Amino acid sequence: MAAPKQFNVGIVGYGLSAKVFHIPFIDLTPTLTLHSIVQRSPAPGNSAPEDYPSIKHHTTPDALLSDPEVDVVVLCTPPNTHYPLARSALLNNKHVLVEKPFVPSAKEADELSSLARQQNRVLCVYQNRRWDSDFLTVQSLLREGTLGRVVEFETHFDRLRLAKPAGTWKSSLRITEGGGVLYDLGSHLLDQVFVLFGMPTGVTGKFVNQREGRIVNGDGSEEQEPDSVSAVLSYQETGMLVYVRAGVASVESKQMRFWVRGTKASYHKTGLDPQEDWLRAGGKATDAGFGQEDEERYGKLCVATEEGKVEERVCPTVEPETYIRFYDLFAKSLESGDEADAPVPASQAAQVLRIIEAIKESAKTGKEVAP
The missing domain is CATH 3.30.360.10 (Dihydrodipicolinate Reductase; domain 2)
Structure with missing residues (x-):
């Protein structure tokens, strides 16, 4: 029986999300290997290169996104950066996991979901709750x-x-x-x-x-x-x-x-x-x-x-199944290569964004809105 495929993971962003919710669970997932981290401004006491000296490090995303050794990109950056970074990662044939909130609009979510299908890559949103x-x-x-x-x-x-x-x-x-x-x-x-x-x-x-x-x-x-x-x-x-x-x-x-x-x-x-x-x-x-x-x-x-x-x-x-279960399912979806197997497919996140947009429209108009 062939050994399970291993996936190299690159993290973009090195704040609380990366340190607490992603890197520890990547380390617990047998088929995932932490490969590289993007941290814009490492500083003493808050330095990815100091914390993980044996892996690759970058101060901008471009080198990581284009690195052929990276299979999966995890975006732990502010939501207004998610769309361009996820799009670039998909165009570079990476699987992508995006922190919530996914992107600011359902239109952007639909575009990324469509692109992921075209590229035959998994696009997942981190809805750990x-x-x-x-x-x-x-x-x-x-x-x-x-x-x-x-x-x-x-x-x-x-x-x-x-x-x-x-x-x-x-x-x-x-x-x-x-x-x-x-x-x-x-x-x-x-x-x-x-x-x-x-x-x-x-x-x-x-x-x-x-x-x-x-x-x-x-x-x-x-x-x-x-x-x-x-x-x-x-x-x-x-x-x-x-x-x-x-x-x-x-x-x-x-x-x-x-x-x-x-x-x-x-x-x-x-x-x-x-x-x-x-x-x-x-x-x-x-x-x-x-x-x-x-x-x-x-x-x-x-x-x-x-x-x-x-x-x-x-x-x-x-x-409790705990947040370990999220990464177990995410790893399985990478093995199958099918976004439908992802624990939180981008297409579902797009639907949630439609509800968010309906709330915004209702708050603006004072009327009930159909999402």
């Missing part, structure tokens, strides 16, 4: 029919952050460039909704600057950048409404994450999946207990009994 254990718990509840028919689905990414952050694309890039809360946090929330329910029939969105206490429109002008977003997605065939919220002025001891109401039961969950905090604190994906939630963080089920009463139960979080 599909492998959050709380989201997998929701998937399990829906698959098993525990909740009955879902009538309302709430998904939150709320925080108490009244001081405006600085220094990253999340605060410096405008919404027209793929920056801000809608693309940063909203792309996670909306991707999960898309996985569960597909495309909505209608979208209503509202942008708010909670720090200053004003509602803003969706035209993307510099003075109109929101720090919070609320959206309602409607599904005409089932009568279900999905509420998507991300805010910065949520004073809660336990932040809401999911609230799912069905005809048989409801599921209530607070807090975030622990994997990101674990990794950012210096932990490893191979550590015992990685991705597992403590019992006090379990969600709550309220179940309708045959007697017409409501019974409250603890709902244990499912055994």
